[in-house]
Amino acid sequence: MEEIVVKNNTVAKVHYTGTLPDSGEVFDSSEGRDPLTFLVGHGMMIPGFERELMGAKVGERRTFTLPPEEAYGQPNDDAIMDIPREQFAMIEEQAELEEGMQLITQLPHGPAPFTIKKLNKDTVTADFNHKLAGESLTFSVEVVEIREAEESEISHGHAHGPGGVEH
Ligand code: ZN
Numbered sequence: 001m002e003e004i005v006v007k008n009n010t011v012a013k014v015h016y017t018g019t020l021p022d023s024g025e026v027f028d029s030s031e032g033r034d035p036l037t038f039l040v041g042h043g044m045m046i047p048g049f050e051r052e053l054m055g056a057k058v059g060e061r062r063t064f065t066l067p068p069e070e071a072y073g074q075p076n077d078d079a080i081m082d083i084p085r086e087q088f089a090m091i092e093e094q095a096e097l098e099e100g101m102q103l104i105t106q107l108p109h110g111p112a113p114f115t116i117k118k119l120n121k122d123t124v125t126a127d128f129n130h131k132l133a134g135e136s137l138t139f140s141v142e143v144v145e146i147r148e149a150e151e152s153e154i155s156h157g158h159a160h161g162p163g164g165v166e167h
Helices: 047-053 085-094 151-156
Strands: 010-019 026-029 036-039 061-066 080-084 102-107 110-119 123-127 137-148
Touching (some): 047 061, 047 137, 080 085, 085 123
Antiparallel strands (some): 010 026, 010 137, 080 123, 102 110, 110 123
16 A cells, blocks of 8 residues: 555645745744644645645655745735725724724735725725735744545535544
8 A cells, every 4th residue: 555645635634834035933833733734735725834744754854945026925916905994993992903904804815904005084004914924934843643645625626624624
């Protein structure tokens, strides 16, 4: 029997720690949490992350650094926009808006997080770029489990069961 490795249409469970290569700052980690579970080859992860794990076996640890293009991309000016300040009235009743504050709005395709870039008298300049856009990212990843995906997972485009979508 062939040993299973990370490849398209497998479900992988991994522990990971993501750091910024220049400062060593940890921006995300699964340490102390359940491992991250994902269906491989369906665009669930940033592109370079899956590519670097291809062929890895259970128990294998890989460390790699991705340029912004293979992580969250470069910041895009089109993702910065002015929103009428009156739309923030409900929030402003409860809290003072501050530059650098992170909020989430509901758009037709789902929740969209943004950062307040600038507070103006009548508008709020909102930056919808991912907060890690423009950054190179280093990941240290340990493969905990790999299994073949089920037909229903492949057709839904996500993993089912613990760590995946429950439905
Ligand atoms: Zn599903």
